[in-house]
Amino acid sequence: MLEGSINSLETLNSRRCYCGFNALNLMAWTDLNVGRRFHKCPRPKVNSCGYWEWQDKQQLPLRAVAVILELIGKLDNMKVERNKLKSIVDGMERVKGMI
Ligand SMILES: [Zn+2]
Structure with missing residues (x-):
């Protein structure tokens, strides 16, 4: 029961890319979005499905x-x-x- 709770919590926090993999959760370092977290496909750019999404809709x-x-x-x-x-x-x- 406890394990099920942990799994459902992980599911809530993680996102899947269009390939079906758990998306990477990274931090942006560009001047306008420094410190802002985003999710992206874990595959290298050449094989990527192109999934990319801000974690927080709001900028710092x-x-x-x-x-x-x-x-x-x-x-x-x-x-x-x-x-x-x-x-x-x-x-x-x-x-x-x-x-
Ligand atoms: Zn993908």
Whole structure:
């Protein structure tokens, strides 16, 4: 009985594509829809049935999108900075190895 309840709950939360597979549940990263979840056919693009649907019909508030994009920008800048520091440390370790 409990198992049946869990299965029906899973059925409610999952969607099937036109091929009959459980659709993937992914997060969009495009500027306008960042953080928005969607369902799509799990097959590769060439074999896909083309099923694709937003999970939430509603977009995130514009302020939330702006904050997320700003944080992504800061994260990208920090990755660049980290790589610079990493190459400096690598250079220092090479020099240290020569001494
Ligand atoms: Zn499909």
